Amino acid sequence: MNQVHLIGGEKGGVGKSVMSRVFAQYCIDREIPFAGFDSDRSHGSFTRFYSEFTKHLILEDFQSLDQLAETALTGNRLQVVVDLAAQSSTSLRGWMEDTGVLELFREAGVMVTCWHILDDGKDSLEMLGRLLDDFKTGVRYVVVLNHGRGSRFDAFFASREKNRAVELGAKIIELPKLSEGSMRLVDHSNSSFWAAAHGGTNGEQLLGLLDRQRVKIWLKKVYAELDKLGLQQN
Template sequence: MSIVHLIGGEKGGVGKSLVARVLAQYFIDRNLPFVGFDTDRSHGALLRYYGEFAAPAVLDGHDSLDPVLEAAIEQPDRRILVDLAAQTQQSVSKWFDDADVLGVAHESGVTFTWWHVMDAGRDSVDLLRQWLDQFGETMRLIIVLNEIRGERFELLEASGERQRAEALGAAFVSLRHLPDTTMQKIDQNSLSFWAAAHHPDRASVGLGMLERQRVKVWLSRAYEQIDKVAP
């Protein structure tokens, strides 16, 4: 049975592509075969950092996501990883509705998991509310609390949306903040997280020994969180 992992959250800059990259590296390190699709026409993080595993899937037509489900059906031994660009939730919803995608997936033994990435801001809470209103219990939901802008998610707790999501069966994982300067060096050198953590040549990757160690620790902690939800 194949699982389609949709990495969303609607908001630009919230860390959707970062989560997609972490999941790609997780699948590689755990020897879990996968195929990636990148819907971001401007940044294309999966294509840039994990190009040998990914293909473009720009949402510019009614059938743009068809290859996602087709790949899941044709390659049931592989996970499917889809990095959704900002403000694509309505396009995905229309794709689901127009072709009864979830019905076809169910008949074919394919399941969908939505990774909803959010930061600690009010708009992320509002976007989670909209997702729950729109999709409810139609697919598995994993909410990623990205600590990019702080570790405290009081607005989420006070809103009641966390409790609502948990009542619908949602799981929560946290992604710690990797120092900005380290992430910038990784991005500037177009490094996979494996290369950032293990490449010994500082001149090639721009990361010193302790910076590489920080990446290893950060990635290990991210994997501990992902292990909890068994993707």
């Protein structure tokens, strides 16, 4: 079964691109076939760090968005990972209505999963509610509590949005925090998480010993969360 993973959150700076990047690294390390698409209009960090696997999308161009549908419909046991830009829901819904692509996916047995990357702010929680309103039972959901963008998620666990997500079968996972200094070094190295943790393509050390160790420990924790999604069983 092919799967399309729409990794969003609507607001900027919530950690969508970090989640896309570490999900891509997870697929590489677990030998799960995947293809990446980056719709970020400004930074394009998913493309920058995983250019070998990623293509750029223009959300306002329906023909550009068609690329991800065609990839999902022609692949074999493929994970299609889409890093959505902030405020992308209007364009995405317009494309889906124009093409009827969700029905096309259902007929072809392609699973669509909407990821909502959540910080601990009220607006992020409200945006989760709007996502559930938009798609209801038409897709699957993954809610990611990003500890790199928040330390207390009590409001989420006590919320109506959380209850609705659970009723719709959402899986709730956590994205542990990697220290800001280590994440900054990874970003400045322009390298994948694997290269940052183990050395570049020529064996050069991009990070110091302890920062490499921090990245390795962080990846192990993130992978334990992603294992809960059961991708290798599909």
